[in-house]
Amino acid sequence: MAAKSVERLLNVIMTIGSRRRIDRAKLFAVIPDYAEAVSDQAAERMFERDKAAIIELGLPLVTERDVLDENTVHYRIDTARSGAVLDLTTEEYTVLLAASRAWDTAAAGGAARRVRAKLLSLGHDADPDLLRRTPRGAVESLPVLTPLLEAVVAGRSVHFMYRSTHGAPSRRRVEPWVVGVLDGHWYIHGWDLDRAAPRVFRASRIESFPSDAAAATRPRPERTDLADVLGTMLDSDDREVATVRAAPYKALSLRDRAGASLEAEGFRLPRLPRPVARRLLLADVRWVELQEPALWREEIGEVLTSIADRHEGEPELSGLDGAAVRPSPRIRITPQSGDHLSRLISVASYVMSRGEVALSELTEALDVSEKQLVTDLQVLFVCGDMGAGWEDLIEAEWEHGTVRVRNAEPLRRALSLSAVESTALLAGLATLEPAAGQAEDVVDSARAKLLAAVAGTAEPGDQSTADGAEVPTRAEIAEATTADEMAARTADRAEQVLGAVHAALRAAPGSEEASLTIRYSSSDRPGTSVRRIRPLRLETDGARSYLLAHCELAGAERRFRLDRVVELLPAGTPMSRPEVAHGEALAGRVDGEVWLRLGPAGHWIAESFAAAELRDAEGEEAATYARLDSPVLAPLVDAVLESAGAAEALSPREVRDTIVTVARGGAERHTR
Incomplete structure (x- = not known):
């Protein structure tokens, strides 16, 4: 939305908020865009859009009819509800602010962009020591998330272009039930209208901005656990308890599943489906040997032998040369007035609560450039109460690296979080949990207060809403806010x-x-x-x-x-490195680019390694070629083995030779 619209919205907020109330006729007379509209109907439509934007922003705009003249309409901002939206301790505010840093706000959708600004409008001071010790998260920052989250909240269907692992993109129509984070990636689980069945979609494979469609008609399941849904994709009736030998301190994920000590050389995995066990074992095959069951052991040996044979010869490159380069999806991120306006209000609120703020501190807090911040201050400078004289415009100064804002008291308000923004923030909180340590209790209490605010309760201990519905527990929101059980x-x-x-x-x-x-x-x-x-x-x-x-x-x-x-x-323990025989280490990065040929079951490798280029083969079913620039060698080799033949490294020769060596070694351990 154009800056002119943002200025108008800010002027409307300042004009209404500067007085006890203002009637509709006076408001339309003093706001230039309304007064200069081509018709009364155009002014009405413009104002209705502005009202919706102000309410969505989180300001309690109230409409009242005059008790003596029902034709007169008054507007005011409810000061009784414009105080602190969340009653947070310094530590709780700090972890919520840290959670908002899980997003790349330049690439994410509107909800993620607005979260940090709205938190800053609360007027709290963060604990700098705790903020320094909380990690910057890495939740996928995708512009498609906001409309998907909004569809879940509103109970509507969406349609978008989606590229599955089997080839060209196709249009999908979905009634989303859950939009959740698992292992740092976003997934959508819902009812596929065209296939008349539940489906899971990975958000990073959506190649168009989701469009809002009709209201959802399929009943949503009472409980949907995203981890369980994804787990069933590798389910099988062939389940066994596997016995494994492993090098001490290696195969850590397998040890976690088995509950085995780090030093144990032998342990038993819990009863798992064969596809799940095979994938887990192949991913750590450099360090493990499957002993039982015998049929599974034989299969592991056969898979590794096949991978080694495939990489031992010369690669077939004719398909790569003839493959068409896949264009990168260009999903336009459209700045919204709410994004810009929430940041402007937060700038004013943040500075006024502190008297003055260094320009560098403000840019870091808001995660914007100095140029953008100065542009924001210039917008503030030309806005104010339009029902008074020029002396009631906002005063903004930023000379000499220090920012001051005066005469903007109506903007000194906490902005409430929408359900969509709260979901984004809950997902950010989940990224802190694996490294929360001593701050884990603070993360939990911040989450409880956020959930209480979303449900409309006064206190997080009150586990019911005004209409008697229960507030979701931490377990009940796990599918949308927590990382997987392994984490x-x-x-x-x-x-x-x-x-x-x-x-x-x-x-x-x-x-x-x-x-x-x-x-x-x-x-x-x-x-x-x-x-x-x-x-x-x-x-x-x-x-x-x-x-x-x-x-x-x-x-x-x-x-x-x-x-x-x-x-x-102990502090005095001598430092040491392990003695490694020639060829045992897979250290460092590959020097230059690596080309992979991926089948449908191996497309996840391109996403995990952020492929620099993708090519789709013509006349070759579901074959994709991926170029990785200087990937780390060890995890690349592990990924090729984990794919169980769905991935082939085409170049360079050194990577192929390494895969042959590792695969042959693993095969020998499982066939002797």
Whole structure:
């Protein structure tokens, strides 16, 4: 929406909010766009759109008819409901602010963009130490999410272009039941109108902006667990309890499932469907050997032999040369007046609550550029109460790097969160959980207050709404707000490590308490290393949590996956690296580009490694070619093996040879 419309909305808010109430005729006379409209009907339509935008923004706009003259309509902003939307402690506000950083606001939809601005309008001060220790999350930031979330809330269907793993995009019509996060990725589960069956869609494969359609007619299931739905995609009647041998401190995800210690060389997995067990074992086949059941063991050997045979010869490249480059989907992110207006109000509220704010602090808080912030301040400068003189316009100053805002009291208000924005924020909260550590209770209490506010209750302890409906529990919203069960188990196992990391981050720089000695199990080589590190910050990527730290052994900054910090050691423990024989390590990144040929079951690799280019083969069923630029070698090899033949590395030759070596070694262990 044009800046002119944003100015008009801001003037309407300032004019109504500056007085106890104002009648409709006076408002239409003093707002220039209404007064200059081509007709009374045009002014009416414009005002109705503006009212809807103001209410959606979260301001309690009230319409009242005069008790003496029902033809006279008055408007006011309900000051009784314009105080704090959420009664938060400093720590709870901090974790909600940290949760809002899970989104790339430049790429996300309107709901995600508005969340941070609305939080800042609350007028709280964050705990800088806690904010520094909470990781920046990595939830997929997709512009398609807002209309999907709105469809769930409104009970409507949507249609969009979707590219499945089997080829060209097609138009899909869906009544969404759940839009949720799992392992850092967004999924939509709902009723596919064309196929007359429930379906799951990955949001990153939607290639057009979802359009609102008719009201949903299919009853929504009372309970839909997204993790369970995705789990059934690999379900099978062939279920067994598998016995596994594994190298100590390796195959950590398998150990989590088995409840096995990190040092145990043998353990039993819980009863799993054969496809699930096969995928898990192949992903960690460098470190494990399946012993029982015998038929599964034989299948693992056959799959690995087939992968090795396929990579041993020369690759077939004729399909790659003739494949058409897939154009990147261009989903336009249209700035909305609500996005801009919520940021303008938050700028004014944030600055007025503090008197003055450094320009750099404000740009960081709002996650905007200095140029954009100055543009916002220029808009504020020309707006104000249109029913008074020029002296009642907003005063905004930003000279010398310090921002001041005066004469804008109607904007000093907390903006309430919509159901869609709350869902986005709950998803951001979920990214903090794997690395919450000692802040886990704060995350839980912030979530409870957010849920209470969404349900309209006064206190989070009151578990019912005004109409008697129960407030969703944490378990009941798991399908839309939490990472998968594996992440929770990893977090439990890493609690001691997280506590030590948080203590080190709080410690004075240079002190003994600011450093840790750890045993680390790397994914690219056998054994473990002992390292002395100085933690710098936590980071989150989907369901995985990482620690950026200065490593004395490497003499540089390194990124450590938290669940691979397997032991905390006394400060004086000597540092060491494992002795690795030639060919045992898969260290570092591939030098240059890697081309993969992917079948339908292997398309997830292109998404996981953020393929730089995709090509679709002609005349070859469901074949896609993906180019990866300098991928990390170890996880790439593991992904090719995990795909069980659905992926082939075409180049370079060195990657093919590595896959042959690893696959042959795994096959030998399972066929002897």
